[in-house]
Amino acid sequence: MRLQKFLAMAEVASRRKSEELIFSGRVSVNGRVVTEAGTKVDSASDTVCVDGRKVDICDKKIYIMLHKPTGCITTANDQFGRRSVMDYIDIEERIYPVGRLDYDTSGLLLLTNDGELTYRLTHPKHNIDKTYIATVDREPAEADIKRFSEGIMLDGRRTAPARIDIADKNPVKLEITIHEGRNRQVRKMCEAIGCRVLRLERIAVGELTLGSLKKGKYRHLTEKEVAYLKEL
Ligand code: URA
Helix, strand or coil: CCCHHHHHHHCCHHHHHHHHHCCCCCEEEEEEECCCCEEECCCCCEEEEECEEECCCCCCCCEEEEEEEECCCCCCCCCCCCEEEECCCCCCCCEEEEECCCEEEEEEEECHHHHHHHHHHCCHHCCCEEEEEEEEEECHHCCCCCHHHHCCCCEECCCCCCEEEEEEEECEEHHHHHEECCHHHHHHHHHHHHCCEEEEEEEEEECCEECCCCCCEECCCCHHHHHHHHHH
C-alpha cells in the first residue's frame, strides 16, 4: 500500500498530514529516509519509522467472521493455485484463520491478527465447542449414536465425548458438537459409525453463530463478541 495510507492506518496522522511528514524527511522505510509520498510499503515485511520511532498498523486488532463457501482452502497460499478464504476478504491488514475448515466444508470461520486469541481458541486444552450440521447418507442407529457420543477411536486415539442429535430425517442431518480440532474429525467420526458425509457445515463456534451472514460474505465481530471469545 502507499506510504501515506500506511501512516494514516497506523493512526500517525491524516493522509494529507502524513504526506507532509514524508515530504519533510521525517519518515523512513527499512532505515532509509523516504520523501516520495507514493512509495509502496508492505505492512507485513517493511519497517516504517517516524522520527526514528517504529509505527505499525498491526496494533489495530481485527476480528472477522466469514461464511466460508465450499471449494476454497483455509490457508493463504496453495501450491495448486486453488481459491483461498482470503479471496473473500477485502481488507488491507494481514489476518489469519483461527483453525481450519476443509476445502469441501462450508460455514463459520473466524479470522484475526490477534495471535494470542488464535492460540487460545485453537489450543486443545481450551475445549471450545464447534457445532456442525452433517448431511449424511443414512440414519445412524441408537447404538451408533451412543458410540459416537462416548468417543471413537480415530488414528489410534479416542476422540473426546461429542454431542450428536438427529436434526432432520429427509435428508438425514446430524447436529454434531465437538471441541477438538483433529484433521477431518467430523467426517471420520461419521464414517466410523457407517454414515457417509455428503455435506458439512459449521454453524457455530462457542455461542457465535452465522446468523443471516450469506455464503462468501464476512463481517467484523462486535465488541461484545470479541469480549466473549477472550473470556472463553
Ligand atoms: N471436521 C471435518 O471433518 N471437517 C472440517 O472441515 C471440520 C471438522
